[in-house]
Amino acid sequence: MTKEILKQYTDLQQECDEVREKISTLEQQIIKIEQEGTVLDKVSGGVGGLETFVIEGFPYPEYNRKKALLYSRKATLCELELELLETINKVEAFIADINDSHMRRIIRLRFIDGLSWADVARRVGGNTEDSVKKMFYRFLEN
Missing domain, CATH: 1.10.287 (Helix Hairpins)
Structure with a gap:
């Protein structure tokens, strides 16, 4: 995927x-x-x-x-x-x-729920828009 x-x-x-x-x-x-x-x-x-x-x-x-x-x-x-x-x-x-529940939440919020990266960061808490986006792209690279 x-x-x-x-x-x-x-x-x-x-x-x-x-x-x-x-x-x-x-x-x-x-x-x-x-x-x-x-x-x-x-x-x-x-x-x-x-x-x-x-x-x-x-x-x-x-x-x-x-x-x-x-x-x-x-x-x-x-x-x-x-x-x-x-x-x-x-x-x-x-x-x-996906084994990592944090990443499951990020992907679900972004792609299933259709939230912007900024909204995803607010929902998961403790992250910026850029940090959430980077986590996602790093996850896909691995």
Whole structure:
């Protein structure tokens, strides 16, 4: 286990959050389209293009595009969550195999709980941000 898999885990968490946010935005846009119902538009035409017509209708192309994108993003989220679950199992197994409880806490706080190095140092106590970071990198080198 290297720091790359730990970084991958953190990135996967953030990627899942970003996709969830995009899904939420799309769902809100779809609800808005459904609530507004029909839309109005004016077009020119007729003899010589001088007449103005008002067209009213439901925006099916936009609605269908957003629905398709929503389903696609939900599928992407499912795949990412499966990958995240596999990665967290690897990370948890790695952490469980560490003999030093201090280092287990540091790694768990930093990568599982997503705390900054400064917050990790405060939680474990008696350390600075730099000292906790150095302990972690030295641990990985060994």
